[in-house]
Amino acid sequence: MSAGENDGCADRIDAIKSTLRVVPDFPKPGILFLDITTLLLDPKAFKDTIDLFVERYKQKNISVVAGIEARGFMFGPAIALAIGAKFVPLRKPKKLPGEVISEKYVLEYGTDCLEMHVGAVEPGERALVVDDLVATGGTLCAAMNLLERAGAVVVECACVIEVPDLKGRERLRLQGKPLYVLVESQFEAGS
Amino acid sequence: MSAGENGGSGGCINGIKSALRVIPNFPKPGIMFQDITTLLLDPKAFKDTIDLFVERYKDKDISVIVGIEARGFIFGPPIALAIGAKFVPLRKPKKLPGEVISEKYILEYGSDCLEMHVGAVESGDRALVVDDLVATGGTLCAAMNLLERAGAEVVECACVIEVPDLKGRERLRSHGKPLYVLVESQFEPNSQ
Numbered sequence: 001m002s003a004g005e006n007d008g009c010a011d012r013i014d015a016i017k018s019t020l021r022v023v024p025d026f027p028k029p030g031i032l033f034l035d036i037t038t039l040l041l042d043p044k045a046f047k048d049t050i051d052l053f054v055e056r057y058k059q060k061n062i063s064v065v066a067g068i069e070a071r072g073f074m075f076g077p078a079i080a081l082a083i084g085a086k087f088v089p090l091r092k093p094k095k096l097p098g099e100v101i102s103e104k105y106v107l108e109y110g111t112d113c114l115e116m117h118v119g120a121v122e123p124g125e126r127a128l129v130v131d132d133l134v135a136t137g138g139t140l141c142a143a144m145n146l147l148e149r150a151g152a153v154v155v156e157c158a159c160v161i162e163v164p165d166l167k168g169r170e171r172l173r174l175q176g177k178p179l180y181v182l183v184e185s186q187f188e189a190g191s
Numbered sequence: 192m193s194a195g196e197n198g199g200s201g202g203c204i205n206g207i208k209s210a211l212r213v214i215p216n217f218p219k220p221g222i223m224f225q226d227i228t229t230l231l232l233d234p235k236a237f238k239d240t241i242d243l244f245v246e247r248y249k250d251k252d253i254s255v256i257v258g259i260e261a262r263g264f265i266f267g268p269p270i271a272l273a274i275g276a277k278f279v280p281l282r283k284p285k286k287l288p289g290e291v292i293s294e295k296y297i298l299e300y301g302s303d304c305l306e307m308h309v310g311a312v313e314s315g316d317r318a319l320v321v322d323d324l325v326a327t328g329g330t331l332c333a334a335m336n337l338l339e340r341a342g343a344e345v346v347e348c349a350c351v352i353e354v355p356d357l358k359g360r361e362r363l364r365s366h367g368k369p370l371y372v373l374v375e376s377q378f379e380p381n382s383q
Binding site for chain 2 (some may be wrong): 027035040041073088095096
């Protein structure tokens with residue numbers, strides 16, 4: 001589902017979309033990078049972004065919001081605070097101190113590994129995964145695997161932006177999980 | 192200034208302090224790592240943390256909050272949202288797309304470089320720097336240098352935790368900038 005389908009959100013969504021910027025050839029030639037930092041420079045648009053997620057999730061008994069390093073950290077905590085949930089950072093290897101569980105994944109340009117603290121999430125918890133953007137869905141799937149290995153139920157994945165051509169939504173559907181985004185990117189990543 | 196000196200918030204501070212944990216020998220032997228992730232697992236303590244910062248800064252005409260990658264990204268945005276300021280991420284090299292300015296710095300265990308987007312901060316902006324912890328103050332000074340190079344005025348640096356023995360407060364004082372923290376760490380890192 002995309003937030004644009006709900007008429008009450010349309011004006012806020014348009015304003016959010018207008019703050020985003022595309023940076024060509026980053027991190028490599030041919031990639032059109034969708035940059036959310038310009039959204040963070042617009043206090044109203046940033047607040048609307050968080051409010052749209054909070055409105056969707058506040059009645060869904062979410063007990064934990066997991067944010068993917070590093071841009072997921074910019075959105076996840078504010079949502080967690082507003083809905084009274086825990087915030088759990090999912091991090092690149094060797095960043096989290098103490099005991100962790102790890103999940104390897106393939107992403108749009110390379111491979112990586114995500115880690116979560118042992119004990120941060122308990123069995124039966126209802127979880128939301130937050131990141132700035134979904135492309136292939138590989139990172140979100142790794143995040144969901146970590147949460148499910150800890151016994152949580154992943155309710156949904158939430159991102160500001162979706163790049164539909166990279167089929168992340170389909171990949172999440174294969175894992176049986178829904179995806180909610182505010183904005184669909186009109187730009188196709190170069191090959 | 193440390194929030195512990197403010198009697199009215201004492202109960203909150205105790206809740207915050209008790210939510211923190213120390214991990215010995217991370218990232219290297221001899222270092223007692225102050226872990227804030229357990230604070231984030233306590234919604235009330237996390238909210239109290241943000242509220243304490245918001246109460247201090249909401250009437251200080253702060254127009255921009257910069258957060259230092261990555262744990263500054265957890266605390267900075269909620270404060271920015273509450274006080275109506277911009278949030279600007281300061282990042283490790285090559286993470287920010289587009290044009291950046293860079294500042295090199297020495298930290299507690301190694302050296303690094305911080306980057307900020309050109310144009311994110313404007314001349315005359317009043318800025319707050321946020322991170323989870325201040326040790327030597329090297330990272331905060333690099334952040335302040337970036338802001339000042341962009342023409343902003345740094346009002347204060349704000350951290351959840353201070354490690355007093357590493358003298359970050361003194362280092363900021365010699366830069367002419369005040370530091371505000373909620374908790375002072377009682378643990379001394381061992382020498383290497």
